[in-house]
Amino acid sequence: MFSSVQQLLTGSYLHQFLTGVLVTVELFALSWIAAMVLGIVLTVTRAASVTAGTWVVSAFVAYHRSVPTIVQFLVWYFGVPQLLPDTWQQFVNAHNAQFLFAAIALSLNSAAYISEDLRSGFRTLPYTQQEAARALGLTYLQSMRLVIVPQALRAALPALVGQTLSLFKTTSLAMAIGVAETMYIARQIEGETYATFACYLVATLIYMIGTSMISFSGGYLQRNLQHSTQR
Template identity: 40%
Template sequence: MPELSFAPLLQGDYLAWLLAGLQLSLLLTGLTLTTALPLAIVIALLRISPLRPLQLVGEAYVEAVRCVPLLVHMLFWYFGVPELLPDGIKETVYAGHIEVVSAWAALTLYTAAYMSEDIRSGVRAVPGAQLSAAMALGFSYLAAMRLVVLPQALRITFPPLLSQTLNLWKNTSIATVIGTAELMYQAQRVESATFRGFETFALVTAAYLSVSLLLTALAQWAQARLSPNGARR
């Protein structure tokens, strides 16, 4: 049985590769949050719109995205979408960071579909009388939603949105299938170079677990502090 040793992986190029992968995974998570959350709010507002055509648009988006595996989304944005571009633009796109951009697009659309359902539930939890009162005071429907209802809804849905962020963090690992140099990609690179599979993936597991536990603790704290039924200390 070969001797286990983490020392070779905690120095030099191997450590640099793993840290670069961790950094890109965190960057993907952060970038996706900044784009998925606004999109999720828009989709949630479509779902609860008083206009039936807008409701259908929101419902179609959510069902179309949630019924397709994230892996397929990744492959579609990496292999499929660029093929629709003119040859000159396609060559430019593939010469750049197409892997990161494709992963970002897929994660954004996928995450927004799930977040929108949490936000929609939060909006429905706000008493309807508040919307009616705001409109009676002269607010338009959109202004009442933006200034009165949505702030309360986002406070209610903050804990489940953090749980969706945890799912997003784990989902970044799927980006390895399109060559995105995130943590799993770099782990496979290190394992191939060192043949230390146990040590490599033990470190990667610890990294995923550490960030996941941090997000879980934050979600539990938010549930206790920010939920309408939680105790505010």
């Protein structure tokens, strides 16, 4: 077994794994940024207490929390392109459609969970915070951007770190639509070498290193925020 692992970590196999890791990191980073931005927008929209906006956000969250993530991948990759004009389909197919639709599916799915985490963070804040911001002459969006959202992010940080870990691990589902990320590469190499255990052991170690780095970064950020609050 160890000789198989050593073989996979040298030569062309190592290069393939590194390429897969790079794609995983790119997919994770792009999806995380998009999900965080959209999650904040969804939370602020729901907090505005406008009936139409609340219904739209509630439906969005309900769909993405109720439907398995793999189904969402398949809907975006196989279903949505059928609704696009032919010229759009050709453009998307010429620009790495697998990666694009995987990023969209991951971003939307994660945004739904992030919005709920932020909503919980909002609930920890007294309503007087928003009233004080409005009393200072800030608009609704200004009070959210400068006062409420930063505090909600801090309150929801542990949950957001957990969601970040989940997003990183969920990138592995992108192999179902042909994205050449870590798990896709591991399966390809396994088909060539038949070293099943060694291939998935390498993939396991890669994900463990990635999640450990995210957990460490989240813990470090949380400790710094706690120190700054105590000063």
